[in-house]
Amino acid sequence: MREVDKVIVARLSSSVPLVSQVAQYIISAGGKRLRPALLLLMSGALGYKSDQRFNLAAVVEFIHTATLLHDDVVDESTMRRGRPTANESFGNPASVLVGDFLYSRAFQMMVDTGNMRVMQILAEATNIIAEGEVQQLMNTHDASLTEAAYLDVIRSKTAKLFEASARLAAVLAGSPPELESACADYGQALGTAFQVIDDVLDYDGNSTEMGKNLGDDLREGKVTLPLIIAMQRGNADQCALIRKAIEEGETDNLAAVIEIVKSTGALDATRQAAAAQAQVAIDAISSLSANTYTEGLLQLAASLLDRRI
Numbered sequence: 232m233r234e235v236d237k238v239i240v241a242r243l244s245s246s247v248p249l250v251s252q253v254a255q256y257i258i259s260a261g262g263k264r265l266r267p268a269l270l271l272l273m274s275g276a277l278g279y280k281s282d283q284r285f286n287l288a289a290v291v292e293f294i295h296t297a298t299l300l301h302d303d304v305v306d307e308s309t310m311r312r313g314r315p316t317a318n319e320s321f322g323n324p325a326s327v328l329v330g331d332f333l334y335s336r337a338f339q340m341m342v343d344t345g346n347m348r349v350m351q352i353l354a355e356a357t358n359i360i361a362e363g364e365v366q367q368l369m370n371t372h373d374a375s376l377t378e379a380a381y382l383d384v385i386r387s388k389t390a391k392l393f394e395a396s397a398r399l400a401a402v403l404a405g406s407p408p409e410l411e412s413a414c415a416d417y418g419q420a421l422g423t424a425f426q427v428i429d430d431v432l433d434y435d436g437n438s439t440e441m442g443k444n445l446g447d448d449l450r451e452g453k454v455t456l457p458l459i460i461a462m463q464r465g466n467a468d469q470c471a472l473i474r475k476a477i478e479e480g481e482t483d484n485l486a487a488v489i490e491i492v493k494s495t496g497a498l499d500a501t502r503q504a505a506a507a508q509a510q511v512a513i514d515a516i517s518s519l520s521a522n523t524y525t526e527g528l529l530q531l532a533a534s535l536l537d538r539r540i
Contacts, residue, residue, distance in 0.1 A: 234282070235267050238289040242336055253321050253329040257296055260312040265425065265531075266291045266396045272531065273400035273414055275524030276516070283403060286340055287349065291396050293337040294357060298364070298392075300330035305368065306451050348402050356395035363387025372452035374474040378459050385426040386419065393422025413515050417528065420512035424535050427505040430455035432538075434492050449488065452480040456504060458488075460497035469495070506536055 239258060245251045267288035274284045302308070303316040304323045310316060318326040334357070341350045367384050370376050397418030401411040433448040434457050448455055454477055462470045469491045475481075476488055492498055512532040519525045 234285045235288045270396040272527045277404035279404035290337045293333045297330040297333035300326045359391045374477040376454040389426040390419045390422030394418035416515040417512045420508045424505045424508035446482045446485040456501045457492045457497045461492045461495045464495040
């Protein structure tokens with residue numbers, strides 16, 4: 232990861248001061264760096280040790296960071312990772328344009344690999360992520376959203392870059408198609424579990440630990456699995472309260488919504504859904520050779536269920 236950070240710092244440079252300033256601001260906020268870590272772990276598990284893995288790990292982090300910059304503008308978010316968002320500090324125009332810079336820099340770095348398959352994977356992933364973002368926008372304030380439609384969005388919006396990160400490692404390692412598919416399956420299931428747990432934390436987390444405001448999803452009109460399950464299990468009055476909160480994007484009754492989500496067992500059911508996805512990820516790499524990196528991948532899938540941030 233230190234080598235990845237060196238690449239990130241080197242490739243963030245720009246002759247336009249504001250570009251470097253905003254990019255450094257969001258990158259320096261830290262974050263979990265799960266996507267680059269996943270690429271490095273999978274590379275190690277497959278025995279690939281070339282420096283190209285550092286370059287591509289930085290690429291996926293740039294793509295992820297670009298989506299964060301754009302997301303925060305769309306969602307009108309004011310806090311991420313415990314400090315003001317870039318749009319709050321620098322304004323919406325700067326955030327959108329620097330997000331564009333990070334996307335374009337990522338594509339420059341892809342070309343440096345000289346590998347058409349790598350470019351194909353990342354171009355497809357970036358396109359699908361954008362589609363997922365638009366679909367999520369279309370789904371906002373729609374209290375009738377189904378579990379299947381919810382999963383479609385998170386598999387596009389979140390899990391796709393996890394999938395691409397794991398698949399890229401297999402491509403770099405020259406793995407056969409069936410092994411490449413298994414790595415991709417691990418990444419998709421891991422990313423899905425990650426997002427499902429993230430949605431749990433919006434109703435069962437701690438704002439200080441998470442670095443963002445509790446109830447942000449509800450305020451933005453996002454219909455997530457805890458709410459979907461709560462409406463399936465709740466009585467008429469409970470469903471009406473949640474539906475009104477979703478449709479109006481109001482958090483005045485956030486405490487009541489959280490209580491309904493907990494009392495109906497929706498949080499436990501959502502955690503079980505995440506656990507099922509984590510198990511899919513674990514099963515997907517059962518054929519990998521046992522080594523330190525493979526053990527790390529297994530631990531990563533298991534530890535997602537206990538995350539609080």
